[in-house]
Amino acid sequence: MRAFVAEKRGDEVVRGVRDDFEIGDLGEGDVLVKVGWSSVNYKDALATIAKGQVARISPLIPGIDLAGVDEDSGEEVLAHGYDLGVAHHGGYAECARVRSEWVVPLPGGLSAKQAMTIGTAGYTAARCVIALEDAGLTPDSGPVLVTGASGGVGSTAVDILAARGYEVVASSGKDPEYLELLGASEVITREDAAGDAGRPLEKARWAGAVDCVGGEVLAGVIRSLHYGGAVAACGNTGGVKLPATVLPFILRGVSLLGVDSVQTPIKERTETWRRLATDLRPPHLDDSLGHETDLDGLEDVLSKILRGEVSGRTVVRL
Structure with missing residues (x-):
């Protein structure tokens, strides 16, 4: 599968798209997600640089959030936080293997892209x-x-x-x-x-x-x-x-x-996403908040976010 990978080599980190990442190397987890969308966060950019102090494994597929389809159930789901994109391969790949206790059903009223525009x-x-x-x-x-x-x-x-x-x-x-x-x-x-x-x-x-x-x-x-x-x-x-x-x-x-978004208990996390689809839904979700890139454009966006040149949200189309 295709994946954006950051790998430590000596004192530097080499990052870029690989076409040959094995699904079997995605790590532990009982849910395989066919990823449709991820997003770009400042933490993701830090995970791809030598002094970022975010990445806990190497090589690492960054991406601290993702949305897609559970390959077993066929249901649309999202996941973010916990070890994703830090000590566990994240959303910048065509597939992700995650733990079931990290998974939130995609709430009604949100598409996978909209969920990652929120992210x-x-x-x-x-x-x-x-x-x-x-x-x-x-x-x-x-x-x-x-x-x-x-x-x-x-x-x-x-x-x-x-x-x-x-x-x-x-x-x-x-x-x-x-x-x-x-x-x-x-x-x-x-x-x-x-x-x-x-x-x-x-x-x-x-x-x-x-x-x-x-x-x-x-x-x-x-x-x-x-x-x-x-x-x-x-x-x-x-x-x-x-x-x-x-x-x-x-x-x-x-x-x-x-306010912590990484370790929020799954019950509260699911309820927050329900509200993001209803009374807390950002009104400019579709017209002003989000920009879009793909894996090939990701390196440029990561560099820009580190330089403080990105406003709003950038979603990654897988």
Whole structure:
């Protein structure tokens, strides 16, 4: 079968399409999926470079999510997270062998391509929205900030939140027109979102936030939350250290909500996908969120995402 493979050779990683990857070498798993679609995530790009600190096996077929057909049952399914594309061969191949406990039935109302346009990034965005609303956030609470808004998680979060009636402010260094199309009422810079690092508290600006950046930006968001506000944190492109004080937590009662999309229990995962096909469905799923490539164009997209040149989502047609 054809597969996009990353293989460590000495201190470097060689990546590219192979036409001779054996299905028998896909590893353990009791479900064989004929893959129709996968997607491109920042984590996938990191899995293909020497210093990415993502890949746990070599050679590795990257692709942390996939959608296709269960060869045994004939049912349409999707899978993402767990060890997929990290310590287990992933979605950048014509077939994938996965464990049954990783598999989610494709929910009604979504095609396999639409599911991967949402993909891991959109799923993460949905988990952030769910976490914020479980913490009490409503459209009447006030403006909601989305940092790293041009990326896959951020852009889908903007789309979902705006459709649910929130006033969404997006933080991005890229073209604001794209985010305004998705429903952002205002686009601010990353520096504006980060604020003044010398102040333990800043003017209360945000009722809630989805943070895809981490580091100084997340610290600035925490300093600027309304009393009782919350931020759902799901990314670290701006660094893993959090230069914050306890004052926003003890003087404003704010909450920092950690959001993980890798190890979500399968019951919650399945329910989240049901909602992504219904009330959390991104309204621009078919016309603005996604771009398309195939295995032969994948290397170029992976390089661009590492350089920060990709907005929205890119799906991979198998």
